[in-house]
Amino acid sequence: MSREAHPRIPLPTPVGRITINDVARAAGVSVATVSKVTNGRDGVAAATAERVMEVVTQLGYETSLVASSLRRSRTNVIGILLAGFDPFATELLKGISAEAVGKGFELLAYSGAISDDNTVGWERRSLSRLGGTLIDGAIMITPTITIPVSSVPVIAVDPHTLSEADLVADDGAARPVATPTVECDNVEGARAATKHLIDLGHTRIAHVRGRDDLESAHLREEGYREALRDAGIPFDPVLVRDGGYRAAWSTDAAHALLTMPDRPTAIFAANDLSAFGVMEVAHELGLRIPLDLSVVGFDDIPEAASVHPRLTTIAQPLQAMGAQAVDMLLAQLQGRPVPDHVQLASHLIVRETTAPPPGH
Amino acid sequence: MSREAHPRIPLPTPVGRITINDVARAAGVSVATVSKVTNGRDGVAAATAERVMEVVTQLGYETSLVASSLRRSRTNVIGILLAGFDPFATELLKGISAEAVGKGFELLAYSGAISDDNTVGWERRSLSRLGGTLIDGAIMITPTITIPVSSVPVIAVDPHTLSEADLVADDGAARPVATPTVECDNVEGARAATKHLIDLGHTRIAHVRGRDDLESAHLREEGYREALRDAGIPFDPVLVRDGGYRAAWSTDAAHALLTMPDRPTAIFAANDLSAFGVMEVAHELGLRIPLDLSVVGFDDIPEAASVHPRLTTIAQPLQAMGAQAVDMLLAQLQGRPVPDHVQLASHLIVRETTAPPPGH
DNA sequence: ATGAAAGCGCTAACAA
């Protein structure tokens, strides 16, 4: 180690980011050698490697994710593409994070729909911007469009459209590739919610429907109808109104339902937000929950447990769904077979908004 | 628009990612022109621009975040650097996301500590890997080390060490640059928690302390002591035990406290997890909460509202803290003055684990 | 064992 003078005075610290060039210069080697050392490639003398590592430590050098990902094909980074960090997405993130730990992947949650003008099409845009370079694969949370053919593997969680697997290409041939999907059992959940009300003795059960353009809304209505059919209760179209998955819209629906002559004694709302709208209207009309009116929601967002009275609802196993998505993505990355479609069981959480009908 | 034959047959779609080269080739222009068009630079004939845009749309081209960020200085992406997507971090994310919307920035939450071997030092590593290229600035969530001098602006949320502002450099000169910090008022929160117990009539109030190496633990103990002092209750060192911010460790502390001769009638735990440990031990010992023992936590993680009985605790305004961090980072990016240190008020949430002491 | 050089996709000077 008798090269001419590696002075002990502090290396000329560069001002901005420390790059591989800074390290190479300080260690008196080429950038290629530094790259080999930091990536553990062999073909470098032990002494050289040691000296390089010393400089790396001293300078606090880390390879730029951007630069290396531009050059390499794999980055060991999984992208989670989402429209925003809402409660639904963050619950999934918790599950994803827990499942990914120790598997050698870094997580990168990207919200590209951060301004109002690109709330539509963020799925494709995000995938194009990150895919193929920054991330090895992606988990897409509640995409509202069909996921385009992508250069990296993608798993969709709770997609709001039919999977491509169910579609047929223009030329009539079935598509070979579909985006694998993870979601909860919407039909079964809705059925359980409705059955819970039926078991309590309700027979006049209304449904505040979700957004017509979203697949889950249809599935939940289907579950509602099935439960009625199973119990021999005739379906009454008058008792179904649109709530659009939003509290504001649902108040209209609720008002119509609760002021009709033979008003329902129970309402199954397509999601928790709609249920909140229903509860608000009931309160305004002087109806006591659950004495005069029972309400069931869907999703079990955190607020469901905090409102008064606390909302009975169908919980989606969000963290388990996130973990499942990770498993599927890793399988896909490793070339293992991946199921097209995974449904996880939702379950009823009985809280304080449901009781037998009045006079029962 | 009478160039020779832009055939209507589908453009030769490239297999992998669509790059600027593909667009240039398909549109019959240079990549520079495509770049100008997609970035809205002028100096391009309207007809050319239109043709390029047509190809861009048809091919579904989006500029690669990686490549462009390598070349440009600004990316309009804010990085949120975190150790993992835990409840604390995700609450902050909600606030950050809500505040950042419409401000023209994309959000990129990066968890680089995804394997067990790099749980220490993730702060520096993440910052080095993303900073200077991918992100314009960073919000660092609960860093446990002093943030290194960085090439991009950084805001620290709930840092677990003293800010550099409080330190002095080796040569004795005060450092010119400190990492601006957002946190809740730990002292005041702890004082409110303790005062709540005092107001209920408790005088023998124990404290299960947090991790000794974390600044917030010391601040919370300080608040506890101040409240006692304000009330004229002498501080009894026997009533303070280490819980390490963890449920498992806190059970030992709780056991010691609750089996002592003159046991406390109330315990202020340094965080909610410690409080859960205390509740568990109390249950084992046959102590009823809150009849025999009152418990107060700190943080108000979601579980605090779900356990039985529901935990009285000090809530940190996490979403507001996230929003504040965004505001500060944007200010810093725009060269506006930024406060060194912002403290947001925590507040007491009274639930079911506190009551007057036995026989009061 | 080491380094020179090409190139990943893109942007920005500069030339034409």
Added chain:
DNA sequence: TTGTTAGCGCTTTCAT
């Protein structure tokens, strides 16, 4: 108005 070219930081042949 358009294209040529250099280079952002890095990895990877391929010479030396």
